[in-house]
Every structure is written in C-alpha cells, then in structure tokens.
Amino acid sequence: MYQQQTLANGIRFYGEYIPQARTASVGIWVKAGSATELEQENGLSHFLEHLFFKGTETRNYKQIAAEFDNLGIQSNAYTSKEMTCYYVKAIDSKLSEAVDILTDMFCHSVFPEKEVEKERGVILEEIAMSLDTPDDLLMDRLSEEFFAGTELSRTILGPAENIRTFSRAQILDYRSKHYYGENIVVAAVGNYDIQKLLAELEETLKSVPSKGEGRKYVPEIDWKPVKKEFCVHKDIEQAHLGIAFPGPGIGDADRYAFSILANVLGGGMSSRLFQKVREELGAAYSVYAYPSMYYQAGALVIYAGISAEKTELVKQAILREVRGLRENGISEEELEHTKTQITASYIMGQESTSAKMNQLGRNALLLERIIPEEEILANVQNVTLKDMQRLTERVLQEEAMCTGWVLPQE
Structure with missing residues (x-):
C-alpha cells in the first residue's frame, strides 16, 4: 500500500507499507549532487554528506556509530550527480530509534572545524584511490568527456584542488541553499506505523526551512554529443x-x-x-x-x-x-x-x-x-x-x- 503526504515545511513523504516485512528502510533524499554545483563548488555535495556523520548537538560521532551498531541498525549515505541520500534500515521494533538518530544527524549536525579538516583528508585519499583505480578513472573521464558542457560532466568527488580550499563557511552556505523542504523527499518502505512515523518526521524535521535557492533541473539540456x-x-x-x-x-x-x-x-x-x-x-x-x-x-x-x-x-x-x-x-x-x-x-x-x-x-x-x-x-x-x-x-x-x-x- 502506497502513501503520500507533505509535511508542514514542504518535505514530501512517500511510503510503501508492507505489513509482512520484519524490517523498514527510511531515506532522506536531497536534490543536491554534482549536477547542482557550480564549477567552483564541485565536490561540496559529497563533502557535506561525509560531515553529517561527525556529530550533532547531543551526539558525538562515536555515539552515533555506537547507537547504530548497538541497535542493529544499518546506516549509510551516498552522493550521486543529481542527489544525496541518507538512510537507515532497522528491524520494525527499532525503527523509531533509527529515525531519531537519522533526523538528529540531518537537522542538528554541528560540523566541528576539526572534523571538517579530518574529513578533508579522507576525501583527498578517496580521490587518490579513484585515480589509482583504472576503471574508476576511466568512467569518471568518460562521463566528463561525453557530457562535456553540461552539469552532468562534473565528477561526484570533485577535483582535489577544490577539496583543499573549501571552508566550513562554504560548506554551511551550500547546505543552506539546497537543504530545504521543497527540495527534500523522505521515502519509507517496510513494516511501520504510518501515523506514528509521520508524527515523528513532522516533529524531528520541523527545523528544516521550507524555501531555499537550490537549482531546478530543466527537463532537457541543450547538449549534442560529438564523436x-x-x-x-x-x-x-x-x-x-x-x-x-x-x-x-x-x-x-x-x-x-x-x-x-x-x-x-x-x-x-x-x-x-x-x-x-x-x-x-x-x-x-x-x-x-x-x-x-x-x-x-x-x-x-x-x-x-x-x-x-x-x-x-x-x-x-x-x-x-x-x-x-x-x-x-x-x-x-x-x-x-x-x-x-x-x-x-x-x-x-x-x-x-x-x-x-x-x-x-x-x-x-x-x-x-x-x-x-x-x-x-x-x-x-x-x-x-x-x-x-x-x-x-x-x-x-x-x-x-x-x-x-x-x-x-x-
């Protein structure tokens, strides 16, 4: 059974209730990826994704990891060209706890300067690993060349020179432009109580602003690939x-x-x-x-x-x-x-x-x-x-x- 609801701040909820399931998966989806970045911003979506796991106002990064593990919750995030997703998967009896941690990270991360610098190093290593992996290098370059002149040509990780220079202020500014209600979807699939879940999301996500400056995708791009x-x-x-x-x-x-x-x-x-x-x-x-x-x-x-x-x-x-x-x-x-x-x-x-x-x-x-x-x-x-x-x-x-x-x- 499918469900759809819009929260007070414009975040759209889409769900599929499966009563026979013993698990539920919830993801927060943001229309922010390498294709929404300007050239000088390339890499910010992915950098920001990393930082959401580095501590909130009430949990440090060790506590976040320990709570997920101790409750048997699977959690992760990923960035693509068009979106960023933060998600959890839990047994049905632990879904409320999973959603509480996920929304705390999403709304109340504090992005400590020390963690920004540590994660900068991690991402630079990730870029170096990609450059040392021939098939990864090939597919990144193929996308750059094939979609040349369009937003889709930008790599998800961004160039190392950008990562080295991004400041905490730039990262937070990018977040404020793209992380707003009308640019966000929450998706849930599995065994959950719809009224309880919606009430939890309404409460825990209420600090997300409804409006922002995120780029809008046009249906078609003026692009003609050449040999x-x-x-x-x-x-x-x-x-x-x-x-x-x-x-x-x-x-x-x-x-x-x-x-x-x-x-x-x-x-x-x-x-x-x-x-x-x-x-x-x-x-x-x-x-x-x-x-x-x-x-x-x-x-x-x-x-x-x-x-x-x-x-x-x-x-x-x-x-x-x-x-x-x-x-x-x-x-x-x-x-x-x-x-x-x-x-x-x-x-x-x-x-x-x-x-x-x-x-x-x-x-x-x-x-x-x-x-x-x-x-x-x-x-x-x-x-x-x-x-x-x-x-x-x-x-x-x-x-x-x-x-x-x-x-x-x-």
Missing part, C-alpha cells in the same frame, strides 16, 4: 576501454526499451558482447554494458578490461556487435528472453526493503511520483520489436560515440 576519443596512460598492466552512446533519461518513455538494449548487448553471460569478446575471442575477462539514466539525459556505457596487445581487436569486435544490432535489430526470441531476465532481476531486487526504498526515493525526488511495481513490469512486457528498432537507431550513433582508454605506460 571523440581520449587516452590516459597509467602505470598498470591491463588496458581499459570505455564507450558511451547517448540514451534517454529516466522520465523518457523509451527507458524500458533502453534497459532491454543494454541487457542484450552486455547484460549477462548470454549477451552479445560476453559471447563474442570473452567466449569466442577469449580477449577479455570482463566485458559488459549498462544503461546510465539521469533526469535530463542518459548514456549506454560499454566497458572492457583487456590486455594491451588486444585493444584494437576488442574495440573492433565491440563495434561490429553494435553495428549488427543497429542494422539487424534483435529477434523476437531474444526480446522475450531479455524481458524475462529483467523481470526476474527486478522482482528479486524488490525483496529488500532498502532496494525498494532506493527506487521509490529516486523516482519521488526526480519524477515526483511513485511508479508501482505492476506499472514497471507491464512497461517492460509492452516493449515491441518496433520499439527496439527505433531505439537502437536513436542510441547507437557512431557519430555521437565517445571512446576512452586507460592504457599502460609505454
């Missing part, structure tokens, strides 16, 4: 290849066909890329494709980890599969098998209250609606061969393809 290729050399053994094609955003009617396309191309062991590149050619251990969808746009991303002497062999094999898919489409049998795979994967994932909460929260924040499970599954089943042919022509455009390499140093 380009880049290369980064690192002291590594293996070569890493990434390819991006333009795709639909999460509000686009083609998003279900887009998921099918990515699955057919590189979603599993029976996918075209896995069968060709790994099974037939024996040229890669890891090769896959996935759909990356944002509010304004999306990308079909292909990845392969290969030995340096096989780079051209693998690239051409991938392009032959892409061209074959564009020119010849997929068979009815392939379409039906893929629908079954996607349906099964979705249903299995929905057995977790935290997974359901993540989907509900993202849709509520960006699309401002709950998309019921029945609607999602029906939309997958309703995709036709004609839909797939139209989508492959829309997506698999080599003139808009961005290719990236991370190669061993010569």
Whole structure:
C-alpha cells in the first residue's frame, strides 16, 4: 500500500507499507549532487554528506556509530550527480530509534572545524584511490568527456584542488541553499506505523526551512554529443576501454526499451558482447554494458578490461556487435528472453526493503511520483520489436560515440 503526504515545511513523504516485512528502510533524499554545483563548488555535495556523520548537538560521532551498531541498525549515505541520500534500515521494533538518530544527524549536525579538516583528508585519499583505480578513472573521464558542457560532466568527488580550499563557511552556505523542504523527499518502505512515523518526521524535521535557492533541473539540456576519443596512460598492466552512446533519461518513455538494449548487448553471460569478446575471442575477462539514466539525459556505457596487445581487436569486435544490432535489430526470441531476465532481476531486487526504498526515493525526488511495481513490469512486457528498432537507431550513433582508454605506460 502506497502513501503520500507533505509535511508542514514542504518535505514530501512517500511510503510503501508492507505489513509482512520484519524490517523498514527510511531515506532522506536531497536534490543536491554534482549536477547542482557550480564549477567552483564541485565536490561540496559529497563533502557535506561525509560531515553529517561527525556529530550533532547531543551526539558525538562515536555515539552515533555506537547507537547504530548497538541497535542493529544499518546506516549509510551516498552522493550521486543529481542527489544525496541518507538512510537507515532497522528491524520494525527499532525503527523509531533509527529515525531519531537519522533526523538528529540531518537537522542538528554541528560540523566541528576539526572534523571538517579530518574529513578533508579522507576525501583527498578517496580521490587518490579513484585515480589509482583504472576503471574508476576511466568512467569518471568518460562521463566528463561525453557530457562535456553540461552539469552532468562534473565528477561526484570533485577535483582535489577544490577539496583543499573549501571552508566550513562554504560548506554551511551550500547546505543552506539546497537543504530545504521543497527540495527534500523522505521515502519509507517496510513494516511501520504510518501515523506514528509521520508524527515523528513532522516533529524531528520541523527545523528544516521550507524555501531555499537550490537549482531546478530543466527537463532537457541543450547538449549534442560529438564523436571523440581520449587516452590516459597509467602505470598498470591491463588496458581499459570505455564507450558511451547517448540514451534517454529516466522520465523518457523509451527507458524500458533502453534497459532491454543494454541487457542484450552486455547484460549477462548470454549477451552479445560476453559471447563474442570473452567466449569466442577469449580477449577479455570482463566485458559488459549498462544503461546510465539521469533526469535530463542518459548514456549506454560499454566497458572492457583487456590486455594491451588486444585493444584494437576488442574495440573492433565491440563495434561490429553494435553495428549488427543497429542494422539487424534483435529477434523476437531474444526480446522475450531479455524481458524475462529483467523481470526476474527486478522482482528479486524488490525483496529488500532498502532496494525498494532506493527506487521509490529516486523516482519521488526526480519524477515526483511513485511508479508501482505492476506499472514497471507491464512497461517492460509492452516493449515491441518496433520499439527496439527505433531505439537502437536513436542510441547507437557512431557519430555521437565517445571512446576512452586507460592504457599502460609505454
């Protein structure tokens, strides 16, 4: 059973009550990520997310961690390009305690200067680790190049030079601009008392202001991807290849066909890329494709980890599969098998209250609606061969393809 309510300060609540569940997951979602940052602010959303765990007016960071652990509560947070989420998962009898700690962190964190400096060092290490991880480095650069000129090109961690210079005052100013009622969604899934939970949220979140200056996403961006290729050399053994094609955003009617396309191309062991590149050619251990969808746009991303002497062999094999898919489409049998795979994967994932909460929260924040499970599954089943042919022509455009390499140093 789905529920929707708006709190007094404009925070929107979306819930799915599952009485047979023994757990409940609650997340606070803020429309603040790297895509809402200005160039000089890049990295602030993620920096701020880290600091919410560093102490409140009544709990220091050790007490926060101890209370979560002692009550068996799972807690975490993450930042993406379009949003930041803070969440807890607890057994139903401990949900009130979990929500109390979560909302205390969200509303009453004090951001001690000492903790700001400590976390600055942690994030700089996180950036260094990302730069030393070839596939992470590749995907960040691929996104930067592919979405060049748009907000989506900015990395989530931000550049190290920004992190080194952010002051506590800048961090708090960014929070005041983006963390306001109309820019926030609370999502809950599982076994909970709706009236009790709403009363707790109304009380504990009442200090959040209703208005702010957060940036609004426009439905479309003035962006035309162009064909380009880049290369980064690192002291590594293996070569890493990434390819991006333009795709639909999460509000686009083609998003279900887009998921099918990515699955057919590189979603599993029976996918075209896995069968060709790994099974037939024996040229890669890891090769896959996935759909990356944002509010304004999306990308079909292909990845392969290969030995340096096989780079051209693998690239051409991938392009032959892409061209074959564009020119010849997929068979009815392939379409039906893929629908079954996607349906099964979705249903299995929905057995977790935290997974359901993540989907509900993202849709509520960006699309401002709950998309019921029945609607999602029906939309997958309703995709036709004609839909797939139209989508492959829309997506698999080599003139808009961005290719990236991370190669061993010569």
